[in-house]
Amino acid sequence: MDRHKVKRQRLDRICEGIRPPIVNGPMPARPLVALLDGRDCTVEMPILKDVATVAFCDAQSTQEIHEKVLNEAVGALMYHTITLSRQDLEKFKALRVIVRIGSGYDNVDIKSAAELGIAVCNIPSSSVEETADSTLCHILNLYRRVTWLHQAMREGNRASSVEQIREVAGGAVRIRGETLGIIGLGRVGQAVALRAKSFGFNVIFYDPYLPDGVERSLGLQRVGTLQDLLMHSDCITLHCSLNEHNHHLINDFTIKQMRQGCFLVNTARGGLVDEKALAQALKEGRIRGTALDVHESEPFSFAQGPLKDAPNVICTPHTAWYSEQASIESREDAAKEIRRAITGHIPDALRNCVNKEYLLLAAQWSGIDPATVHPELNGAAAYRPITLASDFLRILED
């Protein structure tokens, strides 16, 4: 067979498997919007009913999502209990916007979404106060030992003499003068700092991504390195977003840089802490106590994983964000963002698009003749259209 014809056939086969970028344009007359990992749409429905059909999937993975949703949904609402990798995103054939009902979006591959023409939004204001309040509850609990005292009473311990009180409340520490180290001084981190100051904590923070001056506006002490923060804190609380650079930020090595017997609180993301290293440090008393709202594997179970036989652990099931008011507000805000996507132009009409930069880049590249672009140019090899283009070129050159 003609050599060029064989190459052309191979190229055609590859092209069949590639989804063309979604170009912004008019949406279908009555677009389908799906809540992926929940079943209650009563808050969203009144906001969307005149512009979209709203369905729920109640799925924990894309394998559980109905084909109609995969083929037709243009909008998706989601909580933190489902993950959308590139492979998952590719299953959606008409999707243009995803809104995370919450602030963290580490469970969505936002770069891949952009390359597939899908805008991803979050609700950054959601639950800032609730998460900060829950964090303070955890910190106070570690210092004042409320959970453990409650447990002791439940188990029949009736401390009455001073000696008995000393025994049951042993480990309780005065807060004034203690140093609280905050890793990640974003919305929640700042709210925690303000609250902690009023309890008498000396507050220090580490956040390499913030411009100079935040420490002045909030009256906090900034440290330049993670090591500085670890070495100078009596209690460390995590409030950074989870990203490709900080998985297991707290590990055996960084734990060894902490003060002997310090406390650790995590209401940010489970992936920030190596639970195996934490369990070991708790057993050895290097960490005196820990309070965790988020875990490496969720839903968390005390019966499984490295923390199952570790002492001085307080856990809550990723509920730091929850209050009835916060839940309703963030669902309303998410539905309004979907509405803006349906009635306006994506991404300009969106208020909290977290992959706008990638989306614009991907759109820019998809409008360029791939054959004229060198794959290394401007780091373009990281973007799918270019990777594919270089694949095309390689095949043609074979």
Ligand SMILES: NC(=O)c1ccc[n+]([C@@H]2O[C@H](COP(=O)([O-])OP(=O)(O)OC[C@H]3O[C@@H](n4cnc5c(N)ncnc54)[C@H](O)[C@@H]3O)[C@@H](O)[C@H]2O)c1
């Ligand atoms: N447990 C819950 O229910 C709950 C609720 C809300 C938010 N969260 C989580 O809390 C965290 C904070 O939320 P937010 O709304 O304040 O986010 P945010 O984006 O406002 O703040 C995150 C901060 O972390 C900083 N950061 C990123 N990587 C860092 C690193 N390696 N070291 C130090 N700082 C780093 C960023 O510069 C930013 O200032 C997120 O992980 C979010 O997912 C959890």
